[in-house]
Amino acid sequence: MNLEKELKGSVKISVCGLNTERFINICHNNNILLNNVITTDNGCCMEISVRDFKKLKKPARICGVRIKIIQKDGLPFVIHKYRRRYFFIHGIMIFVLVNIIMSGYLWRIQITGNMHYSSKEIINYINRMNIHYGMKTGRIACEDIEAGLRQNFDRITWVSADVNGSRLRINIKEDDTGKSDYAQTAESDICAAEDGRIVSIITRSGTPIVKAGDEVKKGDVLVMSKVESFNESGESFGVRYVCADADIITETSINYNDSVLREYELKEYTGRIHTGTGIKIGDRLINYNVSKCKYDNYDVFTEYKEITPYENMNLPISYAYFYYKEYNITTSDHTDDELENILNANLMNYLEKIQENGIQIIQNSVKIDIGSETGQASGTLLIRTPATVHTAPVINPATEESEGTSNE
């Protein structure tokens, strides 16, 4: 399809008469472009543009030929056909206009390459920089975004931001060497987080005060930030403060208590579900259901479906679906085995949870006691934990002679 031909419009005409060749030659001399000239029984057919068609009157009169329009094609004829359909034409015009206007605003933020920081976290930061959906793209300073992200997110090593149409693209590269955000850099001591006994201590920087086997209390300094330097004769010639760093394992015991009642209420869902819909605007939830659920006992499950025109663009409006699930309550008693199983399961969950934090369990002396009304699990757990805390040094480094803060 020839786009220019469609836009300008063309007509297919039939030329009848004796001097069709002469007519064609005159058109040629008048610089009139003819397409698809086909001879027919009583003349010829050809295609011609709308603009050139208006010039045919004079050649036709000179040659004595008759011109008849067979077919009309192109945009000018479509517009003419729908010229009285005002709303349709105005609708198209408004659509195009709205598209042109809206393309100058920010409607999408696309973040790629982020592994450590979530997209929401980065978008929240960008929003705090007064960059939000619906603002003019011309007002977005990409350099400021790049500088701000590099400054406020330690793990980001490289960032590029650019505006592409109505989309803000942020490409991030993060440092994946495992550096902690909370790495200590200032001078600090290491103190005990719990009462216990030191099992092992490996000091990388600072002066260790305790050794393996020592009993410590919570808050005791284990490794000092103060490092003294001695000369060959054993005299101190300077003090410096470092960020104390050590791997310390402390053995400590913790108490464990858990109890479960023998009598319990069993919730049995009947399978009857009453559904309803609503809408959530901001923090306000509107329930459409005028007639509320008539069940005596029910749980309400609410499911929200956010309206997201684009990937990260969440409008403050979301659909809400309510599910009222009916249930009956029956009172029953646990058997001894059931109580023991529940208490054991609770204990195992607790142990798994603390082991996830790097705590090693050395001894488990929790005992389960089943009574007539309750089942109880109690006892102590002997654990080895690497938990320590950094605190500011006891002596202010400014008051001491300092040789620097390097730990090397």
Added chain:
Amino acid sequence: MYRQFAEDYSIITIHGRTELYIENFKSISELSGECIRIKAARELVVVEGSGLLVEYMNKDDIKIIGNIEHIRLMEVMR
């Protein structure tokens, strides 16, 4: 020199048996599906075949398509 050449001669290009271009032609003498006679700069070009038609024609050149069987160049009486 090129201008002189362009005024005095026509350039005839044929692609296979289906397309023929004539640049710098003067007029059409005869037009039908079997025979098209075109006055070129110095000669008369006679194209014979079947299903012949002029695909486009403007001030400078003309394109003829169809099943071309013969092309003859004839002297034009000046």
